[in-house]
Amino acid sequence: MHIAELIERLAQIERRLEIVESIFKTAIGFDPNLSEETELLRGLITEFPGMSQSGVARVARERFQMSRGRTIEVLRRGVGRTWRIEFGMFNSLLYFPLANGTHADNEKEMHGDSSIEFSVSK
Numbered sequence: 809m810h811i812a813e814l815i816e817r818l819a820q821i822e823r824r825l826e827i828v829e830s831i832f833k834t835a836i837g838f839d840p841n842l843s844e845e846t847e848l849l850r851g852l853i854t855e856f857p858g859m860s861q862s863g864v865a866r867v868a869r870e871r872f873q874m875s876r877g878r879t880i881e882v883l884r885r886g887v888g889r890t891w892r893i894e895f896g897m898f899n900s901l902l903y904f905p906l907a908n909g910t911h912a913d914n915e916k917e918m919h920g921d922s923s924i925e926f927s928v929s930k
Contacts, residue, residue, distance in 0.1 A: 845882045846890055848872050853891050853903045860900045 833840075852867055853859065859867070861883060868874040874882075883903065887893055896902040 842882065842885065845872075845874065845878070846886055848874075849879065849882055849886065850890055850905065854905045857904045858894075858902050860896060860902055862900070864903055 848871075849864065849868060852864055852871070856863070856867070861880065864883060865874075865876045865879040868879045869876065883891075889906075891903050891905055894902045894904065
């Protein structure tokens with residue numbers, strides 16, 4: 809085999825490996841943009857605590873050109889890890905930042921009994 813043939817063969821193997829890697833990442837749910845988009849939404853929720861899901865989606869579209877579907881997907885993945893939700897009026901979901909991994913006491917005082925805190929049991 810000539811060196812040129814070996815180089816071409818290595819290039820083919822690399823392309824196949826990239827395809828396999830892509831299939832594997834898709835199969836395990838790897839999302840290369842998730843952490844960046846989570847940070848963008850964390851900033852919005854910190855800036856506007858108590859904003860509804862629709863409100864977050866609207867502002868995310870304006871500021872970051874994120875689609876509504878993608879915004880909702882990232883919001884769902886971050887519940888309990890990056891932010892928390894409360895049920896609001898008319899079946900709305902209200903998003904609040906987590907304070908050091910726990911619910912901030914002052915947020916509970918601000919909203920009083922007007923909303924119900926949502927918790928996920930594991």
